[in-house]
Amino acid sequence: MNISKLICLLSFVIRLSNAANVTFTNPILPGFNPDPSCIFVKEWDNTFFCTTSSFLTFPSTPLWASKDLIHWKHASYAINRGDQLPELYRNSQLQTEGTWASTLRYRDGTFYLITSYVSWHDGWGPIILLLTSTDPYDDASWTGPIRFENPEKEIDPDLFWDDDGKVYMGVARGIFLHQVDLSTGKVLETFTVWNGTGDRNPEGPHLYNKDGYYYLGIGEGGTETNHSAVISRSRSISGPYEGYENNPVLTAKDTDAFFQTVGHTDYFQDAAGNWWCVALATRSGPDWEIYPMGRETVLSPMTWDEGGWPIIDPIQGTMSGPLPTENKYVPGDGFWVHEGDEEDFEPGTQIPRQFLFWRPPKESLFEISPAGHPNSLQVLPSRVNLTADSQFEPLEEGMGFISRKQSSSVFRFTVDLEFNPKDADEEAGATVFLTQYQHIDVSIINTRSCSSGELEQRLRFRPEALGKPGVEVPPTRTITTPQAWVGKPIRFTITLDESQTYNFTVAPADRPEEEIWMGSASADIVSGGSGPFHGTLLGVFATSNGGTGKTAAYFSRWRYRPLKQEVEAGTFLPIKE
Template sequence: MKMKFSWNITSALWGSIGLLALAQADNSTYYNPTLPGWHSDPSCAQVNGTFFCVTSTFISFPGLPVYASKDLLDWKLVSHVWNRESQLPGVSWETPGQQDGMYAATIRYHEGEFYVICEYLGISSRGIVGVVFRTTDPFSDASWSDPVTFAPSSIDPDLFWDDDDDGKVYVATQGVVLQEIDLATGALSQPPVSLWNGTGGAWPEGPHLYKKDGYYYLMIAEGGTELDHSITIARSRNITGPYESYEHNPILTNRGTAEYFQTVGHGDLFQDPAGNWWGMCLATRIGPAREVYPMGREAVLFAATWDEGAWPVLQPVRGAMSGWALPPRSRDIPGDGPFNSDDDVYDFAAGTAIPRNLVHWRVPREGTFSVTGGGLEIVPSRNNLTGTPLSTSTPELSGQSGLAFIGRRQTDTLFSFSVDLSFAPEVVGQEAGVTVFLTQVNHIDLGVVLLEPDAISPAPRAEPQLALRFRAEGGAGGPPAPNTVPVPAEWAGSPIRLQIETANVTHYSLAAMAASDPESQIIVGTASAALVSGGNGSFVGSLVGAYATCNGAGTGVDCPEGGTAHFGRWRYTGVAQYIAADESIPKARG
């Protein structure tokens, strides 16, 4: 026990020396998360004064968003690396799992080109497929190449050029193992070379290699991506090892603490133009209760010191941070995507493109989404947001062939989202609405649906009628009871505004009103955010958006005629961001 106590004291004092250097600098203050909302496994690089980061997206599409920033605080969505079905034909619809797909990408810049390496998991016929995309213009979706594929044995690939070894290119993956890669063919050297298995924590993964001061540094994640998550490091004079484990590992973690930010780990390091070191990693705002965290794993920023010949010192992750002087504040970033912190103000005028920050769950069927004179048009899918189990249905009904759903990340603890729906269903069961969506087994919905009279209480009349229907899926304790109420007769023939608001930190309120009369609001249901926190969606985070379905009617992939929905006046407004269990800050406006 005495030796352990001595080690902890030494580690704390050593870390204090590095952090003292930060305190003596011209510090800047900022708040985490810097990329709020579902942005797990960040990897970043700085090129000519612009920072670029990519994050995991699993089966959401388009996937692998690239964010750019001049100041490390304002992050603009400039492209998606995986943005067209032709890049990986058929892969999305062959993925039954809710948390399979694009895992833990790495972004790197080399000799005028950007590279993103990733691995796609869960394909029914192929398992894992490694992919390397490249571009000279990261501000354009179309410029990202079709991938060169490779056959890895595990996940979380890093990409490293060793300019001191004839420019050889290496891939390091979970385990941690190393292989050379031919970027033209995807061929990997065999057998993989084992580098380091970490310090004994579960799942040594997320490796990144750095060459500095004659050493190869290998930084990894350990402990799994939950409460024991951490970052550890080792180094060697040779890329193939042997690697010396740092005696004061882990170099970053919040495990064993009561901090609001937990699951801290899986990070990447990079320098700013002034030579200061920074890092981004994932964290979850679980809070002491560890029950409500609908935004899942988010990206946080921390400062680092890395003196010549020394090990890096990483600043502990908190909500309020102070570090190196940040680059001057600037939004001078090319491209037409929104900044992640911006609110949505979308009216879907005819001829406009679907905004970049709106995504789907798997690749959608062609023609399902378009912008017309009536707004954002959604052609319904036979499956609803849940779909039926794969074991008892075809992919059309499970959702594997694409859901008629589109949404944006919940990026604020407190927010309001609303959209105006124009909808004239012709067949019982046709439905359109809004949702807080984590996975197909974790979501909270408010729909306008045509129902038989015996499905509405009290039954208003003999023929089918429009109703407002609240229902949810998920949660360890089960979802709240559904609620169905008739659409008021005076709303007939006019757009209906559907609204999702955070009633407080822990609950959503779902309401409807005549778009022309907000005072007519009807609160149809409330639900705990615990329903969309972890569980079957522990890797992902909540999306809020719109959907259309015929709830299984029809044949093949087609619903009965009618039921197409039109959405206008899409509004997402952030209200406040929690940086501690009992502390929030108002939404920062761009």
Template structure:
């Protein structure tokens, strides 16, 4: 994050602090979401053995690398340090998953006897019941290579979550049908035994996301209910969290009379759909919860970042039920001391994203593909083109084609939208040689929902073309702007502005000598509702395609910029980057 000013108050939340710990003597104010953008279904742990570090895992669906891990020392400043699912060999059939709402679902992270475990469901397997439960493990969560080939378990529920009993027995909980299923699992073989239903919830639809905690002689079973998908064109508004407890891990479980314990249902709150909670305790014994939530309020059709990660304090007295502070954009709690001293490769969430693609540099850790990247399609600083990223076009465009296999891949490299307001731009050098070759930028939710501005060759003429695809509502009509031949000899700047909470603006211009002052032409404005809905969140990035044709002209991308402009935390409350008003 960055130093920020808020319309209604001023907070210091930024990277301008010194990296050593600064003690908090009382409750500190902070803003949600703590992980903005496409980081849903959070699961977090506190690991004293890792220098008092918090680690959070998130769902990734068809985004790759998958299962991002963020770490923090103070619950406010989060650093992306690794991805659990980072190599094709870990799950080769991932590249064939066709449904854009499938893929990697709801990881749970746990730490036991010096080993880190991720239990997760892979939706979209080729055989009935079209899901497979996996368990990854690693000794070093910061190292991608430490996360090996997962084992497959036989349980046929989803949203699985491991729990170790004191005697070493390992229980796994998941959602199946109308209730929560539990079984014993052998993490060497993947075999399961003693499968049973243990709780059907309180009556809300889609009981899921179970977690078990043992405290003061009770086993607490916490679940989400109400469903976190769309409802009537707006974000899921019935999603909430409930809890039950038992003296025995297998039940019977008694429902909390105060359920739901986390809910913005039937309110007008800016954060909706709060649920899918995980709980953890910090070094000072304070309990915290994380959940997913969607911004914009119960009536908004524009929520492109989807389900994001929020944080809230929890009070949990001995022998009692936990009590949650309800999710708001501005909250306070007994935060740990401010501390950015995280000894791991990676990138902190927030702040400007400036990439020059210098010789010898790698693809940044936060860059994202859709399914597996095509081998050889992305080259940093190739010969004769230093400080560029070379893109080799794919036959598939961002929508795909029935004539090409999904496993062939799409040339698209992106990052998550992490701010309500932002400016994203790249410079592209591209001279189409064949009909239908195209290079451009996109706001991408899924293959069914994306907004694209590209440079393409049609009938031997080069055009700037804007077009959108949306399964949610009718997209704007296609826009074509014929490009002057003088543009084709050099670079073209493409820019996307999220200039308010509900719309994107697409611009382009010829890059002249002064790269900081490029005259841009507005090509299109499109509503963010076109790229809202489902389980994922928006990516912004650059693509190259032949649109099914025979072309092979590479494009050279340079001067990658993503600049935060503002973060909505309530209907009339914004957090702005320091110095921007």
């Protein structure tokens, strides 16, 4: 066989392989990863890139990379310094503030990420921000943000280049298109286009130029169980836009599907020309009561024939489509979204890339392997605890809290704590955290004995559900720390089982068989409420609870092991290591 025939045969085999449907499971970006926007970039070695929302977590606006749409690795954070967005330091009582839905696009060697910072601090007034990068695997490569004019005070910005070189920014609610100057953020011209099918909250616009039409996809119905994706098109960018007669193109409303709240879509093609849809969804079933990981990113194959409308497969836990060949070679020093943690905080290392703060941190509160405590993460106590108070000043005081996203339906999280509190009310421990008003803690705390008034080191289990009135909350449980444990490392263990119950235990780190159960709590406590857009974080904290204590907490042997994913109601699949 000559070389040319061999090349043709290999090309045919590759196309055939790409065309064959492959089974995959949702979500592709599990855990707190809502409002996805994704692209395929041939120039970067045929790589897919996605971004998701951050709200008050920091670093903010993550970028994910994949070669095969299934294995996703963290590439960078577009907002990785507090001075890029100092408004994130505000002490807002509304936990839904922060960076909302972004759009990611690529053009002429540059990645563009446009997002909105949302706050009610001085009344409703979202700030639209544009960041750019020429290296998606390098935090330092992200420049900006440029602050854009936002005359309608709207959210969910989209970015679109027309064939004539003009650039447009779409915003919601009540979809507007603005011609903009990318270098200054100035709005040059404005069009009111399409407001959906008449349902509430038309938002999340994305504009596509295909087959002589401008297609405008949006979400509507609100990001709850009525959420839907709808689409329209026009021959002119300024309209009029005609809605698809078979809208919505994707939804789970009025169904008993396990994946609910489906919407906020983005569409893109792979190297073989196949079309794909990403959307957000919650694994809650129609009851929409227990979904601790909040809104996650799901994937569906779609067809989009020339001159026609997109047809998208309904979201399920197990699906199939013409996936690219499996490929886990993704550069950079990031982490895989499905993997667990084995962190020993070795001297000379940095805060792990997957760790997150609630708002930009006061960096002096955290140190890896401080003098006298190698292989530990030192957390100094903040004045405020995880709930904080109205006098809290995040920039000056900081919060002694650090975490990672919960990324699996069943898991085991353990961390060792060396903490010998000296003053009253000093506290350190581990937590399942949704917002400041919804978290479940297990800790060591110094309290005064009711009988003698002497300080006494105790172990405490305490759920906080201020953000979800009416939910059933187990009582706080406090026990005296066994004398043999005092002054020695104590292991905190948090597990989540198939019943969606968190279980909290403590044990001496060197004798884990002496484990003591501290309490259990339903994941209902950390679902919705004050964090309807959020997902849970697993972390550690140290606080003086408003007192004068300054005793450091030393955390070591941090282990997070994701065990199973629930892909349909009651169906759990083991996570491969």
